[in-house]
Amino acid sequence: MVAFNPQTSHPNDKPGDPGYEQNLAAFEARIACGDKVEPGDWMPSDYRQQLIRLIHVHANSEICGALPEGTWIPHAPSLKRKLALVAKVQDEVGHAQLLYRAAETLGKPREEMIQELIDGKAKYSNVFHYPAETWADVCVIAWLIDAAAIVNQRMMQEGSYGPYGRALKRICYEEAFHLTHGYDMCISPGDGHEVSAGLAARRGEPLVEADHDVPRSVGQGIEAHRAAHEVGHQAQDKRRTAAGISAEVCAEDAQSRHQAAAGMGHAD
């Protein structure tokens, strides 16, 4: 764990401080060149604070996303599904660990961040306020909410703060597994559970909830993360991309299943 170190905060990092404007100009020039900002580097106080806020909310969301899925582990319809769900929940909590660590490099202690979450002072993604009432919800969460997460996180991993970008890169590999796991559950008979019936009963509601994981505005936190291409990315485009990624995965999967079936047929 990285303990809080007042040295992570540099002098003259606020508007009006001596030398602030020169430091800011050099800082912005670095970012414009695609340079990554590292923990010991000079950075404006606003940049630091907004990054802490952004990464903290993201870390909390990983924890709060794992909770409703975790409650379904004992009720998974088969051992195969249970093992996959245990792995997914473990991944999500691991994502939180990586992100809290990235936020700690900016000077906020992990204990403080966890305590703020427990006290209800810290926010998390609003999509996780919805309950997972049926096994079908678990399937759709893994498929569509994780697809939306990949869209956000792929964009953010190109941002200017090195530790956050590197954590997101690793997280995205695992989110891709979650998406295919969710898709597989949605198209499978359900191992004895009525997934299809559950999906029909929900009448598309989870689709609306998954859409809530795509932010409506880029917000101050993202602004602080400052990567030029992030700024022009509109929420509507991201929703279309989420649907596109899901469709891509489905198409690839359908093709590989078709090829596997064709191969088996040929062998027979």
Ligand SMILES: [Fe+2]
């Ligand atoms: Fe995650």
Ligand SMILES: [Fe+2]
């Ligand atoms: Fe995930």
